[in-house]
Amino acid sequence: MQEVELRKGPWLEEEDEKLASAVAVLGDRRWDALAKSSGLRRSGKSCRLRWMNYLRPNLKHGNISAEEERVIIELHTKWGNKWSRIARKLPGRTDNEIKNYYRSHLKKKALSLEKECNSSTMNTSLRSECGTGSPCSINDDRRFLINDDILGPSDDYYSSDHAFEMLSLTRSPYETRLTEWMSTWPPDELYNQEWNYDDCSNSVWDFSLWDGE
């Protein structure tokens, strides 16, 4: 049997359509079988990635909001580079998107915060809020992440307004709604609830929040 050479690189619109049709019929499992039977000259892995990161329903394309950014920061502080785990807490966002966003936006922000934290001109009270009063020690990906003294106890979303201010973030109307909505949750529920797009109708996530702007 001659192997069909698999395509790589950016997906064409036509391929997206084929993939979406195949998933509609076969479901989003058994990617290798789906890739073959759909006629796509793509690997199952490639199909899965395209579907998960771009085509599947309820994905929220576009800018990460300040509130989402805040959640990313907090969860990264708590869990490190567990992007898929973090993504499950952000409706409509993918692990890849969060990973990219963190690397391109937040890491930089963190480094500048560290620099500020370690600078000799930094006022004493701010430094004391950073931690023990001594310069930040940042050794790995988790380093930047601002310890719990800034962000508040890691299990408590609602005590993080201070960190939000320190990072110079602002809230959009959506973010305000989301914050208000999240504030109605008991803290445990926030961390225990995971977004599952298969189960949107039963999910605690309220997708109507996204549509208000």
Place this chain on the structure above:
DNA sequence: AAAAGTATCAACCGCCTCGTA
């Protein structure tokens, strides 16, 4: 206006885990 530098993000790679035969 053009070249160089930087940022962004889609997609790939390779490893790991888990289910199944």
Place this chain on the structure above:
DNA sequence: CTACGAGGCGGTTGATACTTT
């Protein structure tokens, strides 16, 4: 129990867009 394949995950790459010089 073991081997194997599929899926999931995090790290990395490379093309393109954007910004700076």
